[in-house]
Amino acid sequence: MKTALTIAGSDSSGGAGIQADIKTMCANGVYAMSAITALTAQNTTGVSGILESTPEFLASQLDCIFTDIFPDAVKTGMVSSAPLIRVIADKLRQYRAKNIVVDPVMVSTSGFRLLSEDAVKALKEQLLPLASVLTPNIPEAEVLSGEPIAGPEDMERAARSIGVRYGCAVLCKGGHRVSDADDLLWRSGVCTWFRGRRIDNPNTHGTGCTLSSAIASNLAKGFGLEQAVERAKDYLSGALGAMLDLGAGQGPMDHLHSLSGAFLGGPEERGCGG
Numbered sequence: 001m002k003t004a005l006t007i008a009g010s011d012s013s014g015g016a017g018i019q020a021d022i023k024t025m026c027a028n029g030v031y032a033m034s035a036i037t038a039l040t041a042q043n044t045t046g047v048s049g050i051l052e053s054t055p056e057f058l059a060s061q062l063d064c065i066f067t068d069i070f071p072d073a074v075k076t077g078m079v080s081s082a083p084l085i086r087v088i089a090d091k092l093r094q095y096r097a098k099n100i101v102v103d104p105v106m107v108s109t110s111g112f113r114l115l116s117e118d119a120v121k122a123l124k125e126q127l128l129p130l131a132s133v134l135t136p137n138i139p140e141a142e143v144l145s146g147e148p149i150a151g152p153e154d155m156e157r158a159a160r161s162i163g164v165r166y167g168c169a170v171l172c173k174g175g176h177r178v179s180d181a182d183d184l185l186w187r188s189g190v191c192t193w194f195r196g197r198r199i200d201n202p203n204t205h206g207t208g209c210t211l212s213s214a215i216a217s218n219l220a221k222g223f224g225l226e227q228a229v230e231r232a233k234d235y236l237s238g239a240l241g242a243m244l245d246l247g248a249g250q251g252p253m254d255h256l257h258s259l260s261g262a263f264l265g266g267p268e269e270r271g272c273g274g
């Protein structure tokens, strides 16, 4: 079985972060492992607290993983602070990690900062140059390129400038603000648009985490980048289109929508009472 590792923060409400990543990786047929950078006390309405791992303990998690079950792909999400970013970059270099998908998470869907202000510099200098592909949303692409984005041409310009600067492929996600669900991949000078069917579902908590984990899973299985992105978008559309509706705020998606089997149903579906 192919294997994937997520290096990210825990979301106690289960829709984003480590929890979304693990569900996504399992649904995409790879063995999932995790190194947790921070715990968040979070639900669909917001984040109420963050407790970071120490750099030493994060390093220890990564040593345990890389010296035993080597991941076929790695995804990074909430990396939280400069000292943790340094550890992640050092370990990825030390173990020559491959297929690295960097989701440059800065702010949660609910608007809470998940990357400290002074860590943006460390992210740019240490982590981005190690990425095989970077997956910024529009606000993140604006921070990384230093340019405002108002339309599809701006997305192409920003992806190109980020890709050239950091020497990696860049998937600029259209998401909810610009370009609906159309995402732009810049790779070695070539722009490719991935057209998404916009789904009328307000429950988009964790869409970014889910997409980057699905890309990592498909890279782990041996798909090329374009195919990995296409398959990841199909998976995401399925999870969003399942129209799960939980919580009082922007709720999570149904990550396991495509699973079927004997262990899924409850007593009502099985017709055997409580």
Ligand SMILES: Nc1ncnc2c1ncn2[C@@H]1O[C@H](COP(=O)(O)OP(=O)(O)OP(=O)(O)O)[C@@H](O)[C@H]1O
Residues within 6 Å of the ligand: 016, 107, 108, 109, 136, 137, 138, 173, 174, 175, 176, 180, 181, 182, 183, 196, 197, 198, 199, 200, 201, 204, 205, 206, 207, 208, 209, 211, 233, 236, 237, 240
């Ligand atoms: N309503 C929608 N219907 C279909 N696809 C969508 C919708 N909203 C977002 N997407 C897709 O979800 C993926 C993640 O994009 P998005 O811009 O939402 O990421 P993000 O802002 O990083 O997510 P997060 O809210 O988790 O931080 C992209 O492929 C985007 O096109």
Ligand SMILES: Cc1ncc(CO)c(N)n1
Residues within 6 Å of the ligand: 008, 009, 010, 011, 016, 017, 018, 040, 042, 077, 078, 105, 107, 108, 109, 114, 205, 206, 207, 208, 209
């Ligand atoms: C832990 C965590 N990582 C990422 C996101 C981005 O949505 C979130 N809300 N929480």
